[in-house]
Amino acid sequence: MTSRYTLFLCALILAAFNLRPGITSISPVLQGITRDLGMSSTSASLLTSIPLLCIGFCSLFAGRLAHRYQSEKIITLFIGCIGIATFLRFFTNSPWYLLLTSLLIGAGIGIVSPLISGFIKRYFPTSVAPMIGVYSTSMVVGASISIGMTTPLQHWFHDSWKIGLGFWCVLALIAIPLWYTVIRHPYTAKQETVQTQPASLPLQNKQAWLLTSFVGIVILLFYCFTAWLPAIVEEKGYAASYAGMIGTISMIAQLPATLLLPVLLRVIPGRRFWITFFTLSEIAGLAVLCFTDITPIVASVCLGIGGGGLVSLTLLLPIDKTNSAMEASTWSAMTQAIGYMIGAIGPIVIGLLYDYTGSFVPTLYLLIAVGFVVIVLGWKLTQPESSQLEEQTVYQT
Structure with missing residues (x-):
């Protein structure tokens, strides 16, 4: 049982590694992409927004696929989809080609992500919060490595951002053999009641809609600064290499929040x-960028801690509210489907505002206002009389 537990844990970590580099590796080389392919800021923002839209749309089908086929097989198949789409970036020759790879990567992430929630619910029923921490941290590590290493890879290979982007298909090559082993040796100690009908999305549940709105605004805020933080720092007069480093610091700063979230929830549930x-x-962090001349490192740390903590909570809350792996998958599918579609609007709006105003300052004002919306939704979501989220706070590690 110990060896199987280790197998499932490693599979979870390697799957998570594949869920961010296809999006986050774009940011460090965005200037080179826009220059070489002749893209405007608005069109370049689609490289982030299109994957988010695809994540949202494809999440709708994750529960049905998991019901019809073994969920582990579906996860393996779509990790392969992410790897193939990333590999195709070696051969980028036009904006449309690059956008197509972004679409395929988003589709793969959209299917895998909600099924991972069900995987955690099924295989780690007594340690959900710690496993969410492992899952979130692994995604952050994958994102941090891709942001930090894409530019060096570009320089090592004759200033080719295509190689910098395509390199990350190696993560799928590592993950797929392990997931194939999971398929061959599924966990059988805990069997769930077999369902004759696929679990439906909780479209009639008010809490599900409130949670979906919360997740959408959190994702919008997170991917706005993920996509545009280096460019914002460059506008303040810093070198491109320094701006790229700021993006990496922001990702690394997410690690404490994601790693320590289970501990923090035990201290203050x-x-x-x-x-x-x-x-x-x-x-x-946004206020530091907007109103002060303090080093952007301070802003990046604040943004990283806040973003990492909020995204981890969005992964935990659907599992909090459900009683089975299938139900967890459908709640995650709904929150991701609509939430990521909401989130996809953010980077596009930032690109449009920048093209129109020639400055990122108005966008920073907008993002600060969005932050207060997140707080309002979060407080409404966690009202004791209308939510059970705060009542289900005991997790065994």
């Missing part, structure tokens, strides 16, 4: 407190 704390951290 209330979701409301941590939603407020992490959101105020993001607002503080």
Whole structure:
């Protein structure tokens, strides 16, 4: 049983490694992409927004696929899809080609992500919160490595951003053999009741809709600064290499929040407190960029801590509300489907505003206002009389 537990844990980590580099590796080389392919800021923003839209749309089908086929097989198949689309970036020759690879990567992430929630619910039923921490941290590590290494890879290979982007297909090559082993040796100690009908999305549940709205605004805020933080720092007069480093620091700063979230929830179980704390951290980072000349490192740390904590909570809350792996998958599918579609609007709006105004300052004002919306939604979501989120706070490690 110990060896199987280790197998499932490693599979979880390697799957998570594949869920961010296809999006985050774009940011460090965005200037080179726009220059070489002749893209405007608005069109370049689609390289982030299109994957988010695809994540949202494809999440709708994750539950049905998991019901019809073994969920582990579906996860393996779509990790392969992410790897193939990333590999195709070696051969980029036009904006449309690059956007197509972004679409395929988003589709793969959209299917895999909600099924991972069900995987955690099924295989780690007594340690959900710690496994969410492992899952979130692994995604952050994958994102941090891709942001930090894409530019050096570009320089090592004759200033080719195509190689810098395509290199990350190696993560899928590592993950797929391990997931094939999971398929051959599934966990059988805990069997769930077999369902004759696929679990439907909780479209009639008010809490599900409130949670979906919260997740959407959190994702919008997160991917706005993920996509545009280096460019914002460059506008303040810093070199491109320094701006890229700031993006990496922001990703690394997410690690404490994701790693320590289970511990933090045991110390202060209330979701409301941590939603407020992490959101105020993001607002503080945006305010530093907007209103001060303090080094952007301070802003990047605040944004990283806040973003990492909030995204981890969005992964935990659907599992909090459900009683089975299939139900967890459908709640995650709904929150991701609509939430990521909401989130996809953000980078496009930032690109449009920049093209129109020639400055990122108005966008920073907008993002600060969005931060306060997150707090309002979070407080409404965690009202004791209308939510069970704060009542289900005991997790065994």
